[in-house]
Amino acid sequence: MEFSSKLLERAVNEMSQLPGIGKRTALRLVLHMLKQPKEQTFALSEALQTMRNDVKFCKSCHNISDTELCEICSSPNRKEDIICVVEDVRDVMAIENTSSFKGLYHVLGGKISPMDGVGPHDLNIESLINKVKDGKINELVFALSSTMEGDTTNFYIYKQIQDYKVFTSTIARGISVGDELEYADEITLGRSILNRIPFESSLKL
Amino acid sequence: MEFSSKLLERAVNEMSQLPGIGKRTALRLVLHMLKQPKEQTFALSEALQTMRNDVKFCKSCHNISDTELCEICSSPNRKEDIICVVEDVRDVMAIENTSSFKGLYHVLGGKISPMDGVGPHDLNIESLINKVKDGKINELVFALSSTMEGDTTNFYIYKQIQDYKVFTSTIARGISVGDELEYADEITLGRSILNRIPFESSLKL
Known part of the structure; x- marks a missing residue:
């Protein structure tokens, strides 16, 4: 791809480092930003930087958290x-x-x-x-x-x-709620039979 | 979606403003950034900011350019x-x-x-x-x-x-090179017949 601007090229290259984002998608996203108010790009860019810099991982459960110990812990x-x-x-x-x-x-x-x-x-x-x-x-x-x-x-x-x-x-592994038995794979269906539960206890769910 | 961190939530919300990027994709991208070195996120964020701030449009053809007049003009x-x-x-x-x-x-x-x-x-x-x-x-x-x-x-x-x-x-509108006639839509095929060109001139392409 030939770019008419080095700044555009760099932004597209950086964007396309993200998983699932190719050069073409990156170009589409970057050109979209150019059409939006500057503030929107600045907000995105600032949010990413702050997040990467300040986000913590809970010292107990290693979940993402803003505090030493996460809300759940x-x-x-x-x-x-x-x-x-x-x-x-x-x-x-x-x-x-x-x-x-x-x-x-x-x-x-x-x-x-x-x-x-x-x-x-x-x-x-x-x-x-x-x-x-x-x-x-x-x-x-x-x-x-x-x-x-x-x-x-x-x-x-x-x-x-x-x-x-x-x-x-x-x-538990088994057939998803709402799924048809005939389309389930054999391993899942087999396990769901072996691990069957008393009907009464299924009524309580 | 419930987030365990406000910083994460803000980053995901900003990302999901981009066209074609939903909340789930945004979360995937942002979590990917957290696994990569900080420098990568900073490079992306900086490239976007500089691009949005400094990119110019050619004063003659309005193409994106780093200079007043683009390379082509x-x-x-x-x-x-x-x-x-x-x-x-x-x-x-x-x-x-x-x-x-x-x-x-x-x-x-x-x-x-x-x-x-x-x-x-x-x-x-x-x-x-x-x-x-x-x-x-x-x-x-x-x-x-x-x-x-x-x-x-x-x-x-x-x-x-x-x-x-x-x-x-x-x-010119017409059948794409390499395409099968039978799968072409009628309007395109019709136009390609009406706008046919001398065989000799097609040899020169």
């Missing part, structure tokens, strides 16, 4: 003896949206993936093990994605804590 | 008597990539579109008419998109300059 209404282990900040948001979990979280920051060069020490696993060692945790809920890497990570953590008195669970 | 190798009228900066880039046009450009900055509240006076039409009035232009090539708005804009400009001695042309 510092809330008195949360059960402190049950911890949901998730991969990412977005997973916390997704589970929070369900209003179905009243415990605390622990954000690993990824999954163990030797292919991508991510080992256990690149993740927030040690601080999780330490929480279990302190003996105040009754249950760990594994809520990682059910991929090879997710399963590996679950198993790694499980191995580290199996000598401690803590109950471990994993979120 | 100030080049001695361009034919100054033929002007290609385009809607947008991207169209200049697209035509430049073909290396098939050696004249100058004129960027209107949009099309006449009463539905969107864009009238002739919102576009760079007057400066184009003035160029024609000065008598140094031999040919205007209309290269707007062939929509209702594009046709209206072409016609508006044509009406304004028809008393002056200037040849007007419009880019």
Whole structure:
């Protein structure tokens, strides 16, 4: 692509470093900014800088936070003896949206993936093990994605804590609410049959 | 969407103002930035600010430029008597990539579109008419998109300059190179038959 302005070219190049944004999309976004009031671009640029500079990670659960200890960890209404282990900040948001979990979280920051060069020490696993060692945790809920890497990570953590008195669970896999059985994959459908629950208890959900 | 950090929320909100970027995509982009070195976000943010602040529009053709007069307008190798009228900066880039046009450009900055509240006076039409009035232009090539708005804009400009001695042309509409006839729409195929060219002249392309 030939640009008539070096400033434009630099802005497009920087934008296209973002995942899923190619040169053409970047150009479209940047030209859109040029049509909008200057203030809008300045606000965006300032928001990104401040965010990158000032955002903190909760020292307990490693969730994104504006304070040392995040709102969830510092809330008195949360059960402190049950911890949901998730991969990412977005997973916390997704589970929070369900209003179905009243415990605390622990954000690993990824999954163990030797292919991508991510080992256990690149993740927030040690601080999780330490929480279990302190003996105040009754249950760990594994809520990682059910991929090879997710399963590996679950198993790694499980191995580290199996000598401690803590109950471990994993979120249910099954047919999504509203889905047709005939279109479900065999593994999901198979698991949903093996892990069937008493009908009475499904009435209470 | 519930955010655990106000800074994150502001960054996501600003990002999602961009066209085609929703809240979820914005969150993905912003979280990606948090995983990258700070310098990358600062470089992006700085590039956007500088671009928005310092970018100029060529005083002759209204193309984006770092200088008063853009590279094309100030080049001695361009034919100054033929002007290609385009809607947008991207169209200049697209035509430049073909290396098939050696004249100058004129960027209107949009099309006449009463539905969107864009009238002739919102576009760079007057400066184009003035160029024609000065008598140094031999040919205007209309290269707007062939929509209702594009046709209206072409016609508006044509009406304004028809008393002056200037040849007007419009880019050829027809079947794309490599396309199958059977999948072409009727209007395009019909026009390509009506506007057929001598076989010998197609050999020279």
